[in-house]
Amino acid sequence: MSKIEVPRTAPVPLADLVAMNTEVEQDVRAAWDGIIASSGFIGGEAVSQFEELWAGSCGTDHAVAVANGTEAIELVLRALGIGEGDEVLLPANTFIATAEAVVLSGATPRFLDVDPATLLVTPEIVRAAITPRTAALIAVELYGNMPRMVHLAHLAASSGIALIEDAAQAQGSTLNGRAAGSFGTAGCFSFYPTKNLGAWGDAGCVVTNDAAVAAAVRSLGNHGRAPGDGNAHQAIGRNSRLDALQAVVLTAKLKRLDEWTAARREAMEIYRRTLNHELVRFVEIEPHVASSYHQNVVLVTERDAVQEQLRRDGVRTGIHYPVPCHLQPPYRRYAQGPLAIAEETAGRLLSLPLFPHITERQIEYVCDCVHRCLDQVAGRSRGTRRSYG
Ligand SMILES: Cc1ncc(COP(=O)(O)O)c(C=O)c1O
Structure with a gap:
């Protein structure tokens, strides 16, 4: 490797x-x-x-x-x-x-x-x-x-x-x-x-x-x-x-909020142009919504491995949220059955760096790291498929 x-x-x-x-x-x-x-x-x-x-x-x-x-x-x-x-x-x-x-x-x-x-x-x-x-x-x-x-x-x-x-x-x-x-x-x-x-x-x-x-x-x-x-x-x-x-x-911050939100939106445009891999997709924004992009969340294959590799590459990420509320122990009593999408996506969510002062070079670096990591994941799964013929 x-x-x-x-x-x-x-x-x-x-x-x-x-x-x-x-x-x-x-x-x-x-x-x-x-x-x-x-x-x-x-x-x-x-x-x-x-x-x-x-x-x-x-x-x-x-x-x-x-x-x-x-x-x-x-x-x-x-x-x-x-x-x-x-x-x-x-x-x-x-x-x-x-x-x-x-x-x-x-x-x-x-x-x-x-x-x-x-x-x-x-x-x-x-x-x-x-x-x-x-x-x-x-x-x-x-x-x-x-x-x-x-x-x-x-x-x-x-x-x-x-x-x-x-x-x-x-x-x-x-x-x-x-x-x-x-x-x-x-x-x-x-x-x-x-x-x-x-x-x-x-x-x-x-x-x-x-x-x-x-x-x-x-x-x-x-x-x-x-x-x-x-x-x-x-x-x-x-x-x-x-x-x-x-x-x-x-x-004091409210005076700058519009400017900071615009900077987040610009950063997201760079992410969307740059991050393009079959094993990752952005969470879709509803039509007619101008999101404040509090988090830049993607759904990614082999999330935990990708997150760990990014950590080694110096890229900090988050997971919002790894366990849906109805599966947290104190709240299980309120669960009325499985919730397929919330449960399945919780294992693939990954929040990538996003903040008003992020630079284009930082975003390119993050995307580059994600691409390299996912190429390895894709290679592994092709290998697995071959070996099971
Ligand atoms: C979706 C959502 N709801 C509620 C809260 C609770 O806010 P606080 O931490 O200020 O009590 C937060 C923030 O942490 C949140 O992200």
Whole structure:
């Protein structure tokens, strides 16, 4: 086996957060000085300002900042009165937090299979799963790709169930020009540091056009307080508030989000032009979606061997996600049977390096490494076929 020479383009990280954070560092330091001077560390002007900007960016009437993306989903479910005795539909191939939020709300998760090309739920899959106990669908905008949200919204409305968007991975994604998060009763975002819009700690947000949902989420995330009266508690809530440091980081990064998203899209064009092998294919983007490309996910033969070879070549990759939610031990009790596509694709998913500052040479290097590795895989399988004649 010939040894690959590692050129100066390696190592290639899966993501480069330092480059993004360095860009906003000066803005954040300046804003942070003001926060120290006022000593208003949680909520306050910085948080309200970010909420206004994020609602504007999503095209919704309201944005309520919360502590993280998991609680954004859980608080929306609770705000909608969804809990014990209710079933909530969600895809099996999501980050575990989507399912976790459903269980924490008291409701029962019902896992769905997905389309093999896009890895997203479709209206057909959802329609077939709705029962009289279904209270909501959580549509996950996986990797920044968006399901057929207009159809799903009609289906949800005609079926009398809520549509909640898990837009944790879709900051900056649009469908026909309309932002992720704005199609459902509410959209839930995570601003975990590795997200396209990432804080310097945990952070999340709920966006909605429904004033009552916004008010309920705000109250539930602030110990169930009644508006305007810090000592009146109208519900058993929790502490899920955003702090001012995260708000100023997010405000500074939001100014650059369009530019960073454009850079991700350009990088994906280079990947699509350069990566071309019979044993690998990109996850398909739904028509009319401009993905934020939170992850660049391909389906590849002999994934584990390819990942290990790439590691040796200095290329960092990820797997989002190796085990579907319904097969994770604590969630098996909710599984209603095998989910063929989610289970089969989990063994072939591979996330390749993608971040706004990635260079063309880095992408070419990654593609070159993948090609060489897959040529070896193809050679091996031809050899195997020959030997079994
Ligand atoms: C699809 C999805 N849903 C929910 C979450 C939960 O967000 P957080 O980690 O901020 O709680 C994440 C992020 O990690 C995610 O990727």
